[in-house]
Amino acid sequence: xxxxxxxxxxxxxxxxxxxxxxxxxxxxxxxxxxxxxxxxxxxxxxxxxxxxxxxxxxxxxxxxxxxxxxxxxxxxxxxxxxxxxxxxxxxxxxxxxxxxxxxxxxxxxxxxxxxxxxxxxxxxxxxxxxxxxxxxxxxxxxxxxxxxxxxxxxxxxxxxxxxxxxxxxxxxxxxxxxxxxxxxxxxxxxxxxxxxxxxxxxxxxxxxxxxxxxxxxxxxxxxxxxxxxxxxxxxxxxxxxxxxxxxxxxxxxxxxxxxxxxxxxxxxxxxxxxxxxxxxxxxxxxxxxxxxxxxxxxxxxxxxxxxxxxxxxxxxxxxxxxxxxxxxxxxxxxxxxxxxxxxxxxxxxxxxxxxxxxxxxxxxxxxxxxxxxxxxxxxxxxxxxxxxxxxxxxxxxxxxxxxxxxxxxxxxxxxxxx
Numbered sequence: 001x002x003x004x005x006x007x008x009x010x011x012x013x014x015x016x017x018x019x020x021x022x023x024x025x026x027x028x029x030x031x032x033x034x035x036x037x038x039x040x041x042x043x044x045x046x047x048x049x050x051x052x053x054x055x056x057x058x059x060x061x062x063x064x065x066x067x068x069x070x071x072x073x074x075x076x077x078x079x080x081x082x083x084x085x086x087x088x089x090x091x092x093x094x095x096x097x098x099x100x101x102x103x104x105x106x107x108x109x110x111x112x113x114x115x116x117x118x119x120x121x122x123x124x125x126x127x128x129x130x131x132x133x134x135x136x137x138x139x140x141x142x143x144x145x146x147x148x149x150x151x152x153x154x155x156x157x158x159x160x161x162x163x164x165x166x167x168x169x170x171x172x173x174x175x176x177x178x179x180x181x182x183x184x185x186x187x188x189x190x191x192x193x194x195x196x197x198x199x200x201x202x203x204x205x206x207x208x209x210x211x212x213x214x215x216x217x218x219x220x221x222x223x224x225x226x227x228x229x230x231x232x233x234x235x236x237x238x239x240x241x242x243x244x245x246x247x248x249x250x251x252x253x254x255x256x257x258x259x260x261x262x263x264x265x266x267x268x269x270x271x272x273x274x275x276x277x278x279x280x281x282x283x284x285x286x287x288x289x290x291x292x293x294x295x296x297x298x299x300x301x302x303x304x305x306x307x308x309x310x311x312x313x314x315x316x317x318x319x320x321x322x323x324x325x326x327x328x329x330x331x332x333x334x335x336x337x338x339x340x341x342x343x344x345x346x347x348x349x350x351x352x353x354x355x356x357x358x359x360x361x362x363x364x365x366x367x368x369x370x371x372x373x374x375x376x377x378x379x380x381x382x383x384x385x386x387x388x389x390x391x392x393x394x395x396x397x398x399x400x401x402x403x404x405x406x407x408x409x410x411x412x413x414x415x416x417x418x
Contacts, residue, residue: 003092005092007047015054015070025313050074054074056309059114060080063115064104075093120317127355143313147207149186150184150207152182153202154204156271160181172187172192181386183206201267201268207405208403209307209353210235210238214238214242217347220247220295224247225249229300231255231300233266234265235298236249237265237269245271254279263276292341293341294342295343296349297338303327304359307399307406310406331359335363347412347414348374350413351410351411352409354409360397360409360411361409377413380393396411397409
């Protein structure tokens with residue numbers, strides 16, 4: 001197979017836009033592909049897979065290429081990471097690139113921990129303190145892989161076994177997830193959003209780790225519950241299904257655009273207990289009216305997103321210590337505001353998709369020190385009550401090298417009865 005020159009040029013052009021690191025890589029890539037409709041489905045997949053391969057191993061490729069030239073990075077990724085031969089690239093390689101590429105293909109990989117982990121220095125230092133070199137490497141290698149495609153079965157419309165049978169009959173490789181009682185993991189990355197089960201709202205795309213956060217909060221029928229940072233509502237819909245469409249479930253967010261993404265999903269879900277509400281800030285008057293009235297509140301706090309590097313490898317290059325400090329300040333404020341909604345005897349779940357202690361346990365410990373009316377409930381015991389055999393201690397800590405999920409943290413906080 002010979003790579004067409006135009007396809008290589010488009011891959012280089014798309015990567016150059018992504019490497020500006022001004023906006024999320026998936027959004028930049030989507031915008032580039034929309035602007036070039038001449039690219040067919042296979043070509044679009046080639047561009048996307050190559051760009052993301054570069055982002056996952058950017059530190060290695062920069063070492064090999066002695067810089068961040070987009071064309072050299074693409075050629076290096078195609079030969080070192082995607083396994084293309086020089087013959088397959090012969091039609092697009094410039095004369096002066098042939099010897100360089102042959103040497104690069106044969107070069108030994110840098111064995112430094114920084115390059116093998118492929119983290120920027122600020123992130124490497126923090127994670128090494130937390131995990132130690134050996135486990136850090138296992139974690140880093142797992143984050144360099146592509147994430148699997150997980151589904152959540154909407155029990156309002158289907159049972160998991162029936163979904164598995166239907167998917168198998170339709171030619172999909174699928175199996176039950178290891179921990180989530182409503183999860184299904186697909187083989188490969190099929191276009192599941194065109195399947196009748198998806199269009200009917202019987203299944204939703206959601207990582208197993210995200211599903212487990214909702215299982216940990218365990219909302220009950222008839223309760224008043226809030227998803228405090230709802231976004232496009234993936235966890236909102238999971239909570240609503242757990243409540244069997246009863247009670248009242250608020251989906252709060254400061255972004256109207258993100259909340260707008262919930263509407264079509266909510267329509268498919270068949271849920272009638274979800275109430276999306278835009279709020280101006282954590283001090284919005286709508287929140288004040290609910291102070292001390294809610295049974296359960298989920299805070300999926302904004303964070304660096306380091307636990308999602310399998311899906312968003314650009315995050316490790318777009319974030320820095322300044323961004324971490326900014327998120328840390330927001331997390332304290334948001335958690336304190338959400339806590340005001342919880343009634344005595346109610347539950348508050350603080351969660352992030354980060355692996356960093358600064359955004360996780362340190363936030364919880366700071367909150368508990370300032371809010372004596374709350375106490376930590378062990379996550380392992382709470383999951384055991386849901387008949388989920390997963391023990392990561394008093395906090396829920398998920399990581400791809402251990403649990404084959406995105407990296408998540410969660411702490412279950414109970415408000416003492418008066």
